[in-house]
Amino acid sequence: MPGNPSNSAGLKAVFVVRGEIRLTAGKVAVQVAHAAVMLYQVAERRDRPLLQRWLDAGQKKIAVTVATLEEMEQLQRRARAAGIPAVVVEDAGLTEVPPGTKTVLGLGPALASEIDPITGGLPLL
DSSP: OOOOOSOGGGEEEEEEEESTTOOOHHHHHHHHHHHHHHHHHHHHHHOHHHHHHHHHTTOOEEEEEESOHHHHHHHHHHHHHTTOOEEEEEOOOSSSSOTTOEEEEEEEEEEHHHHHHHHTTSOBO
């Protein structure tokens, strides 16, 4: 991942939740947790020093929402083009949504200066 900030407070992860599928609060929490674990695994393989700086700085996390799957997929493409780690949670379908439903896009950890142009205008969850 690009960048080596001297101030790790500028690192964060963003979790983008699909609004139109109307998940319960508990389901959203679990789906975001899945995305957080997935991002951690990616960061551990990709850039351990950046991961450690993010952990040491308090693991800043932001949850936002988008209206549609199409918007979420567009954000995923933009993040990947910018070199930001991106993961998508696909639900197992055991409770509220059909199997394979894409529920959350996880991005980062990354520099706020890299991730904010992609997600900064989205409404908080």
